Amino acid sequence: MVKRIVLLLLLSSLALPAFGCRKEASPTSRTAGGVPVYVTRTGTKYHRAGCRHLAKSQLRMSLEDAKKGYEPCKICNPPE
Ligand SMILES: [Zn+2]
Numbered sequence: 001m002v003k004r005i006v007l008l009l010l011l012s013s014l015a016l017p018a019f020g021c022r023k024e025a026s027p028t029s030r031t032a033g034g035v036p037v038y039v040t041r042t043g044t045k046y047h048r049a050g051c052r053h054l055a056k057s058q059l060r061m062s063l064e065d066a067k068k069g070y071e072p073c074k075i076c077n078p079p080e
Helices: 002-024 028-030 063-069
Strands: 036-039 045-047 058-060
Touching: 002 045, 036 063, 045 063
Parallel strands: none
Antiparallel strands: 036 045, 036 058
């Protein structure tokens, strides 16, 4: 019984990376709906990739989502 569960977990963990790769293969269709920007875990602003504020943590999200809850960073000046 336990062995069967472990086997299922193994199979699903093998399958997931394959799905991830498929998504990464078409970045253009993924970003078509919005420019990807980054927010930090604790901050209230969103940033361009490479901003120094992202040194501690960076969470990628679409510009559309970022605008709902965050303000644009004044240092890296991300698109609004
Ligand atoms: Zn910034």
